[in-house]
Amino acid sequence: MRYRTLGSSDLQVSEISLGSWLTYSGGIEADKTRACTEAAFDAGINFFDTANVYGRGAAETAWGEILSSRPRDSYILATKVYFPMSDDPADQGLSPAQIGKQIDASLTRLKTDHVDLYQAHRFDPTVPIEDTVEAFQKVVEQGKARHIGFSEWTPEQIQAAIDVAGPGLFVSSQPQYSMLWQAPEAEVFGLCAANGISQIVWSPLAQGVLTGKYKPGQPVPEGSRFASADMAVSKDLVYSDATLEAVQRLVPIAEEAGMSMPTLALAWVLRRTEVASAITGASRPEQVHANAAASGVRLSDDLLAAVDQALGDAPVTEPTLAPAARSGVKHR
DSSP states (O other), X not given: OOEXXXXXXXXXXXXXXXXXXXXXXXXXXXXXHHHHHHHHHHXXXXXXXXXXXXXXXXXXXXXXXXXXXXXXXXXXXXXXXXXXXXXXXTSOSOOHHHHHHHHHHHHHHHTSSOEEEEEXXXXXXXXXXXXXXXXXXXXXXXXXXXXXXXSSOOHHHHHHHHHHHOTTSEEEEOOBOBTTBOGGGTTHHHHHHTTTOEEEEBOTTGGGGGGTOSOXXXXXXXXXGGGSGGGOTTGGGTOSHHHHHHHHHHXXXXXXXXXXXXXXXXXXXXXXXXXXXXXXXXXXXXHHHHHHTTTTOOOOHHHHHHHXXXXXXXXXXXXXXXXXOOOOOOOO
């Protein structure tokens, strides 16, 4: 496993990280969650990404039970705040009160006194950006988070936050990014790189589509993510005949290069120096090890050109507002 520096921070994160979005929030059983987490440590993965909203605390609670048995300095832990945590309409967003309440709740579930990275899961255009920035600064000052990041902010929102916070507060951006979803390359990568902010990307395997297991015109395989109602919530983002056909064109390219489809897809994401880590999901330990094998794999220019040709116009390349994201910025 290789490691990269996370933005302007002192954190060295594994190129492949383990996420808990649709899996450890209730999609798979506790014993499998533990097995996958242990496999991650065995593979050299030190970066674990979760969020308060995943199972409304279930994913954080699961990892709190598992990770708290290990030395706190043996792993880098990230969580997020923004989405509704109850049926109370006020129990969401990035107001100072909500950030203050949710960081404490997350730390309790995670059984730790701090997270290494606390992220805004989306931008909240109903709250003045000055209020949100000051609330995150307070979380850092209190020692409850070492660093701050954000997920799926627009360039306008990123710039507004930097203008208020100055350099150094934000160290990471978490966009969707894969061979099939290349939208962040257009604007977000460059803006963040100029401000010392790394990308930690979600869905680098396009929720499993880039493994090649989903075939055009065929039902989804039993036991796969999209066969589960709980784990197929964002299927429409990446699942279509056009994308499935493009992926099938990639299969012989991977085979000729002597690598699996997941390795090709993850190495493709990690070819960009702006990316510090690719967040992967796994429901079985062998998937963790297979994903980890992509660390350090370098793709030749000829191979990258073949990938581009095979993908054709299937990928999303234009700036695209993320699911549940809203544009705009509010000031005091």
